[in-house]
Amino acid sequence: SVVGAALGSAALFMAFGTHAPSYVKTAFRKVRHDARDMVPLPFDIERARQEIADLEPAIRENIERLARAEVDVEHLDREIAKIRTNIETEKTAMVTLRDSLKTGEYRLAGHSRVAYTEEEVKNDLARRFDAYNHSKTTLAATEATYKAKQNEIVAFRKQLTTMMSQKKALTIKLDEIEARLR
Numbered sequence: 001s002v003v004g005a006a007l008g009s010a011a012l013f014m015a016f017g018t019h020a021p022s023y024v025k026t027a028f029r030k031v032r033h034d035a036r037d038m039v040p041l042p043f044d045i046e047r048a049r050q051e052i053a054d055l056e057p058a059i060r061e062n063i064e065r066l067a068r069a070e071v072d073v074e075h076l077d078r079e080i081a082k083i084r085t086n087i088e089t090e091k092t093a094m095v096t097l098r099d100s101l102k103t104g105e106y107r108l109a110g111h112s113r114v115a116y117t118e119e120e121v122k123n124d125l126a127r128r129f130d131a132y133n134h135s136k137t138t139l140a141a142t143e144a145t146y147k148a149k150q151n152e153i154v155a156f157r158k159q160l161t162t163m164m165s166q167k168k169a170l171t172i173k174l175d176e177i178e179a180r181l182r
Contacts, residue, residue, distance in 0.1 A: 090132040
């Protein structure tokens with residue numbers, strides 16, 4: 001087969017010279033065009049309708065995935081705001097506890113009758129510092145997830161736009177075929 005292909009190529013080159021690839025390409029296009037013209041128009045119409053119908057489930061699924069991702073982003077946005085509020089609350093409480101250690105006044109705001117020991121205040125400060133660090137780590141992870149979901153939304157929208165363009169092109173093609181049939 002390799003020798004046959006080489007001999008065929010050599011014969012084409014000898015017959016047509018450097019224009020041989022152009023002749024071969026034109027011949028293939030002509031054969032393909034003639035084969036396409038042999039397909040009956042009703043069959044072509046049915047094929048175009050089937051292609052459009054095949055796109056519908058994918059478009060619906062993409063719309064659902066887009067909607068779910070948008071809801072997830074809204075949820076993550078609220079969660080990030082809540083975590084930031086918690087971080088600020090912990091920060092304020094830690095500053096207050098640190099100040100109370102400096103002044104030696106171991107009373108919590110609004111609890112003037114309850115006194116705490118220095119050790120209790122230090123333990124509370126350590127616990128709050130751990131919670132603060134955990135909240136910062138959680139915030140970073142949640143923000144990374146938020147960014148990933150936003151990128152996912154962009155990809156879903158782009159994919160949906162592409163699918164809708166394909167559907168529109170197929171619909172136009174179907175209209176052209178039906179016009180030729182008429």
